[in-house]
Amino acid sequence: MRAVVVGAGIGGLLAARVLAEHGALVTILERDNGPAGDGHRSGVPQARHSHALLAAGANVVEDLFPGLREELIELGAPLFDLGESGRVLFPTGWAPLTDIGVPVQTFTRAALENLLRARVLALPEVTLRQDFSVEGLHLIGGEVRGVHGPSETVHADLVVVASGRTARLSKWLTEAGYDVPADIVVDSNMSYASRVASIPTDADQGWSTNNELTYAPDVRRGGVVNRVEANKWQITLIGASGERPPVDDEGFLAYARSLRNSAIAECVATAPSEEATYRFVGLNNRWTPYHRMNRWPDRLLCLGDAVCVLNPVYGQGMTVVALQAKVLHQVLSRNRDLSAVVAKFRRRSANVLRMPWIVATSADAAWTADEQPxxxxxxxxxxxxxxxxxxxxxxxxxxxxxxxxxxxxxxxxxxxxxxxxxxxxxxxxxxxxxxxxxxx
Ligand SMILES: Cc1cc2nc3c(=O)[nH]c(=O)nc-3n(C[C@H](O)[C@H](O)[C@H](O)COP(=O)(O)OP(=O)(O)OC[C@H]3O[C@@H](n4cnc5c(N)ncnc54)[C@H](O)[C@@H]3O)c2cc1C
Structure with missing residues (x-):
């Protein structure tokens, strides 16, 4: 089987790994050329911001890439118990400081993605074509037979769209005559401002993550400092419901000082940023419910942010796409017929999304003044x-x-x-x- 995966982000890499295990020859088509020297690339601007891989997602990733956790440790990414080495300030006070049996590892998204990419590209079944922007589906009689690029068509028996939050899948399907349901949107109008800084040698290293949570409807400002690889802090300031953390040095520090968790401002003050501070605004929850479509092209799958973006404060996005990759593995293990694979994956991957969606949107609904059910x-x-x-x-x-x-x-x-x-x-x-x- 020849498979094309659109996008070499987290979902595309995990899907390629799974497809290769099931005997597919996989071509990943990626719009970007990179990453650049600093490990970042323009197709995933969110990688500048704190990315928590939840413990459930970390387990799936470790199953697919045994030893990855250890590789991250070797880069300097701490692995710790959330209760023991996490300082978390709720609107009601500090979380207890005790071992709660919940393992967490902190690292930058770039570190994770770069390790995943190296592992996937080491697989003989997988080829990556960069600088390739997919522009549409190659559809013949209700069956996807590949994708169109700017100057060529890449043929395939199965196409997996994993092109993230800017995906054009809904446009491609609509133009091909499919009836795509409207997006479901629950807005929290969240903004992030983030920077990475070296940890001062005299800093108190009694914790690995230090947080203040936003909490609807009253706590609109929050922040997180994660100890990540290479002895750095990744510092993210968060604003909910239209609040926007500034990116200039003075404004960034003033915003950090406005938090109740004074450790965050202390980190900002004592660790000057060595690079720019980046901002991402207008973050919300948006689900295109493709699983509700009665008519769907054969041999087409989609996963990750291309289907549903979730408010990142709950840290669910990468874990959801990891769980969807696990579903793909299960479905491919039990079905040889591609139509059955597509039908089962569509249903089960939507099921994966349901609970994270409910968790994020029921919390976020409280940001709006609307009367809730x-x-x-x-x-x-x-x-x-x-x-x-x-x-x-x-x-x-x-x-x-x-x-x-x-x-x-x-x-x-x-x-x-x-x-x-x-x-x-x-x-x-x-x-x-x-x-x-x-x-x-
Ligand atoms: C500010 C912010 C903070 C976040 N924090 C967290 C967090 O703490 N924890 C967490 O789990 N998640 C977090 N997320 C969400 C997380 O980034 C996504 O859920 C995750 O990356 C989804 O993976 P994906 O493969 O679907 O998309 P991505 O990883 O975004 O990858 C999509 C890829 O497709 C490529 N592409 C796009 N269009 C095309 C095209 N036409 N042709 C070819 N290639 C294309 C892009 O260049 C990119 O490489 C955060 C998101 C944001 C915005």
């Missing part, structure tokens, strides 16, 4: 109670951490070990004199 208000209330408990309940924090890292589903927050403390604390507060609804 009662179900959303109840789940928001319950989540607020969990956030109230976290600073004093390590067991609750552990469950929260497992869910946040996608190691367990949100249903595990309904375990009696969480429900009972929630009820007890809600009842206790009812008997206290009434204060404002806002935290704490």
């Amino acid at each position: 009662w179900t959303a208000r109840v789940s928001q209330w319950y989540f607020d109670q969990i956030v109230r408990l976290i600073p004093t309940h390590p067991a609750v924090y552990r469950r929260f951490g497992m869910v946040a890292q996608m190691l367990s589903g949100p249903g595990s927050l309904l375990h009696p070990s969480v429900v009972w403390p929630v009820i007890r604390s809600a009842v206790a507060r009812r008997s206290e004199p009434r204060r404002s609804a806002a935290f704490p």
Whole structure:
């Protein structure tokens, strides 16, 4: 089988790895030529910003590329327990400082992608063609037979579109006469400003990640400092609901100082940036529900941001695409017929998206003043109670951490070990004199 993968980002590389294992000769077509000397390329401007690979995604990546975690450690990317080496400030206080059994590794997105790329290109079945911008699908009678570039058509038995958040798939399908449903959008109008700086030699190294979380509807400013490879800090300041962290040195420091977590400003002040500060604005949640289309071309798959972008503060994007690559592996293992592969992958990859979408959008819906359905208000209330408990309940924090890292589903927050403390604390507060609804 000849397969074409459009895009050499995280999803394209993982899909190529899976297809190669199943005997395909894979050509990855990538618009960019690079990466440049600093490890970055223009097709993934988001790589300048903090990229958390959630524990669930890290497990899939490690399964596909055994030893990758160790390679990252060799570059200097710390691997640690979130409770032990993570400082996380919630609107209700600090997360407990104790081992909660949730492993996390911090590194830049460029480091991860460059290692993945080297591993994938070492596979004899895979070829990368750079500087190749795919402009459309080569469709014959409802079947995709390849893709069109600016001056040539690349033929294939299977096409996987993994061209990220700027993908034109919906336009290509519409132009070919397919009925593409409208995008579902839940806006949080999030902005990131990020820089990388060398860690001063006298810095206190008691933590590997230090965060302040944005929290709808009141906490619109947040930040994160991750210790990453090569003894650097990646510092990201976050603004929600239209708040925009500045990129000039003075403004960046002032914004960091406006946070309650003073460690973030301390890092900004003591580690001058050696390169520009980059900003990404207007981040939202957007899903093109291709799985709802009754008519879909044969031999066409799509995954990752080309289908659904999620508000990055929840750190789910790369993990979702890793889980979709895992689904592709499972579907290819059980089906030889390509039509069956396409039909099953479409359904199951949409299922992968459902929970991350609900998690991101139900939290983000609270940024808007619109009246929410009662179900959303109840789940928001319950989540607020969990956030109230976290600073004093390590067991609750552990469950929260497992869910946040996608190691367990949100249903595990309904375990009696969480429900009972929630009820007890809600009842206790009812008997206290009434204060404002806002935290704490
Ligand atoms: C500011 C920001 C912060 C983020 N933080 C996190 C985080 O903490 N954790 C996390 O998991 N995710 C995060 N994400 C999301 C994450 O970047 C994506 O979910 C992930 O990269 C999706 O992978 P992908 O392969 O679908 O797309 P990408 O990795 O974006 O790759 C798409 C590739 O397709 C190429 N391409 C595009 N069009 C064409 C074309 N026509 N022809 C050929 N090639 C093409 C591009 O050049 C690119 O190489 C963040 C996103 C943003 C914007």
